[in-house]
Amino acid sequence: MRLSQYFLPTLRENPAEAQIVSHRLMLRAGLIRQQAAGIYAWLPLGYRVLRNIERIVREEQDASGAQEVLMPTIQSADLWRESGRYDAYGPEMLRIKDRHDREMLYGPTNEEMITTIFRDGVKSYRDLPLNLYHIQWKFRDEVRPRFGVMRGREFLMKDNYSFDIDKAGATRSYNRMFVAYLRTFARMGLKAIPMRADTGPIGGDLSHEFIILAETGESAVFCDRDLVDKDILGRAIDYAGDLQPLVNEWTAQYAATDEMHDAARFETEVPAGRRLAARGIEVGHIFYFGTKYSAPMNAVVSGPKGEPITVEMGSYGIGVSRLAGAIIEASHDDAGIIWPESVAPFRIGLLNLKPDDGAVSKACNDLYATLRAKGVEVLHDDRDLRPGAKFADMDLIGLPWQVIIGPKGLAAGKVEVKNRATGARSELALDQVAATFAA
């Protein structure tokens, strides 16, 4: 993409309304714009990030055996009366009346709807286990939305729902999501630590939050430092096999959010040198809640002998739009965002330092064309601006690599390559750039 034609309205000043760094940087880097309190539009650069996050979530869900559906945003109130949650849910639920005065709502979550889809479509134990997910916009009418996409009202969430005939099956489904979540966050360059969680209004008796560490995190967390260094991506995963040992390995050590924290246990179980008290951001949450919805809503299959079995359910959520902010909280510096390669909107920023120099512009245009032909995603800053402004913008938007072409280097056949994360700079022969990045 040529920056001269790209809609990237960056801001020089810090917007007054933004209290945390990710919100500030998302506004300044032209990723989002607020449309109403807690409601954002995603501009081209931001939407590329959001779609990358969504793609990783989808790939890991698919790999785990979950099947993708899409449920609508608007639901009927009657559906929520079946579970008893219509009256129980607070003012966070956006309640709506349609033109015929029927009571509707903008879905904050989908346990009820998926349960009716399940009970209408599945009749036999032979069709289980089943795990259905969707990635859809939700609405929670927060009394005081803030922190940009971290606590918005309209937000994109991946939620899924597992159905099993017994607790053992439900635990296997839970474990598959546990591992899929570890992989999902790790692929985004995040250190996500599963922490035993309170089950809250969704109910049930087994639940973990996935927390990433960031200085600006919303809550205090406590864990064994060893957990931070554990790496799931190097491990072979067989979703058809027994994942309990892997789950045990990730839950054996102490890890707790503020509300579940037990200071005495922390000090007993964790050696002083490994005690980590930090701040964290919740990016995922998984629940096993048994028959909490299937019993009142009559989600029953027939068993091997024709007997009715009320299915055991779990639900699992990842805050997809929230992750865009969370990744920035975990990965930025004073100059701007530092995108991990897997979610970066473009892999390379190509800087033309002297657009009015024919040789420099030709080298830039040729390299841009070559990289694109090789499938490398490049944002080409061909604007008629001073180098200083280009450097500042490129650091601000945080693409992983900067390839910088100016008249001096070019005369020697050289370009400069800068790694955004480390700041390391190196010289590369112009004719080696494409091969280096296409590899």
Place this chain on the structure above:
Amino acid sequence: MRLSQYFLPTLRENPAEAQIVSHRLMLRAGLIRQQAAGIYAWLPLGYRVLRNIERIVREEQDASGAQEVLMPTIQSADLWRESGRYDAYGPEMLRIKDRHDREMLYGPTNEEMITTIFRDGVKSYRDLPLNLYHIQWKFRDEVRPRFGVMRGREFLMKDNYSFDIDKAGATRSYNRMFVAYLRTFARMGLKAIPMRADTGPIGGDLSHEFIILAETGESAVFCDRDLVDKDILGRAIDYAGDLQPLVNEWTAQYAATDEMHDAARFETEVPAGRRLAARGIEVGHIFYFGTKYSAPMNAVVSGPKGEPITVEMGSYGIGVSRLAGAIIEASHDDAGIIWPESVAPFRIGLLNLKPDDGAVSKACNDLYATLRAKGVEVLHDDRDLRPGAKFADMDLIGLPWQVIIGPKGLAAGKVEVKNRATGARSELALDQVAATFAA
């Protein structure tokens, strides 16, 4: 995907509520389920189709130079007061009050919002032309929703908005969309005919509807038969060049919807043998409307001499979810859906005719693994069912190719291959199947 593990709740009986064939088939083939009047959930097979349609729309938008954003579903009423449409829009607008009693609405379209995003982000004529699109759920509170996803209340739409400094530029933007739309629909196997349209409530002085022909179409259409046979996919397109000759070519012949039809002109201009009176379904609509929104909403850029220029706008819509139904209306038979390859949920249905025969099951499993390894999308019917039920389901869901393996053929090293569209059957050596479809 193994059908024994796939959530595909097909129906044997025609659902009473479905009046048109696409609605009937989408319910029977397990593509969608109604959640409230005019509001649908997309089940796994249906969502694969929807995503294929969305992908083609996106690829053609990107190729045309449009840039993708994502605007939220919920908008503030004040935004619509700026253009004067808040009071003008009828009861189709779903109006909402949030917990602070602020007036909001579920967006039926996005002219107002994109205009504010533009005016906040673009200040100079040098940043034009600009064309921003998004693919997002919309809501129109139809008084009597019907025909399934063809006239639902919550629907997925691709809409975009072009910004130019003068009418000549706006016409070039319009022409790019005109051609992109021809390509988009052609890639989905549809014959879409552009027809001069009334500009209606969006306003403006240039507009075309893109109509596909289907016996069950919602409105009468009249055109020169030659238009049906024109093929855009064989033409080289340069979006940076002058597309006017191509647009002229597609608009030179008579084509009109009922409301714009001029019977006398039709008979004068079109020779009797080429006069086509048929029924059509609108799948796209493009508008040039000048300064209708930019003037009241003050979307102004500075020109070459610093003078203020009120930008010229156009908007362009494709009914993404509607297309799933429209494609079925245009492509089905008595046995079920006939998906064009480009949007089919899977390319191949692999039928195991005797799951309790070890050799047959091994051949099926091996072929399934080989095809998947080659990136071919296969739905493997490994269910313990009679062949007749498998044939019926496979015809119903309409995958382009059926590969049928039974004990007799297998003994001779043969499988049967059926083309769903033509019904043509052929024998193929088992060891040639993968190479045939991977090619």
